[in-house]
Amino acid sequence: MSDKPGKRLLNNITFFGDSAIPEESPIYKDVWNAAQCLAKNGYTIVNGGGPGVMKAATDGAESVDGTTIAIYWQPKLASFFEGRNLANVTDEYETASNYMTRTLGLIEKGDAYLVCKGGTGTVSEFGMVWALAKLYYGCHKPVILYGDFWDPIVESLQTHLNIDETELAVLYQANTPEQILTILEKHELRIGNCAEKQISGDESAFILSPRHLTNIVAYDQEASSYDEHFAGKPVSHVQLDEFISLVHPPAKVLDLGTGFGQDAKYLSTKYTVTGVEISPKSAMIAKFENPDMELIVDDMVKYDFGKEKFKGIWARNSLHHIEEQYQDLIFKKAYDSLVEDGIFYLVVREGDGEKVEVDERGYQKIEKFYHLYTKEEVFERAQKAGFVVEKIETVMRSHEWLNIILRKKETK
Secondary structure: OOOOOOOOOOOEEEEEOOOOOOOOOHHHHHHHHHHHHHHHOOOEEEEOOOOOHHHHHHHHHHOOOOOEEEEEOOOOOOOOOOOOOOOOOOOEEEEOOOHHHHHHHHHHHOOEEEEOOOOHHHHHHHHHHHHHHHHOOOOOOOEEEEOOOHHHHHHHHHHHOOOOHHHHHOEEEEOOHHHHHHHHHHHHHHOHHHHHOOOOOHHHHHOOOOHHHHHHHHHHHHHHOHHHHOOOOOOOOHHHHHHHHHOOOOOEEEEEOOOOOHHHHHHOOOOEEEEEEOOHHHHHHHHHHOOOOEEEEOOOOOOOOOOOOEEEEEEEOOHHHOOHHHHHHHHHHHHHHEEEEEEEEEEEEEOOEEEEEEEEEOOEEEEEEEEEEOHHHHHHHHHHHOEEEEEEEEEEOOOEEEEEEEEEOOOO
């Protein structure tokens, strides 16, 4: 399978189009070529799991070992709906309960939409993604009309309906796979300001946002079920006690990624704690649990830690939610904010690369972004920032984790 670049916002491309297009049709070949080109460039291809345009999208992507996902519905009564095509074999598939949930699944899964030639089903899908693009204009998912037959259709809609400039602005038109790539790249630049928007809740599925904002949504969701899953649950003190043995009280310490405040509550028995937490709902719980703690609701990438303020920095299960391009910045900010001989204690997931994992908790499916660390990467980033590496060890829990102790030593 192709590796998806972790830094871009557009990764999954959903194909909409006619299920009745035969394989010998030029349209089938055009769709096949588009999917192949996109897969070659690291995009995941999403479709409805049926024949025609959907199968062409899968086949084109699979021809270059691309990643493919199908979301299909197998009807019991709707005899005119194609259902799943057994010849459309994707890497992953999801089953929907009805036509509407299938359509919503395809919309939510896609970061961009390629609308090919089709019938009323395609028209309904096009109408929905077009309306959503207007509603969330500025951070909207791009709608790409594939084929020159769209020109008179859009002109007619503009002539006979009340179509405004914003509704036209969200549409792109492409005739070749290369044009699709160019559009995706340009749109990525256009909506770069989405990195500044904090998005959560049900609407987040219809809007583009960076992967680290995925975790705002995730932890806001977890906060909603705090009483059921987290309240009163014991927190491991082994690493906390090791931190305390290295950072002698009294002292000011920084808790990066405070979460629900369990670690901060334990540390507050020894220190004056300042917490930084990006999830507003998690921060509310942390403040309730630690009413005397200074708590900053902000992104640690943007927040200014200050200069030589803290004797220790505690970061358990937080830095692995930060994208690769910000990692060196975080290490350097941590170094600068520590006093001489200060300790930076990290607990992060071990591994290689970046990925999004789905945690099923009850009826909720919670997506979390992870930047996985190798020991070599930690050494390199730590030394680049100026730290002395005192400890890096692998600890086995549900996954492999790294316990890391870094010390600030000024060079004379």
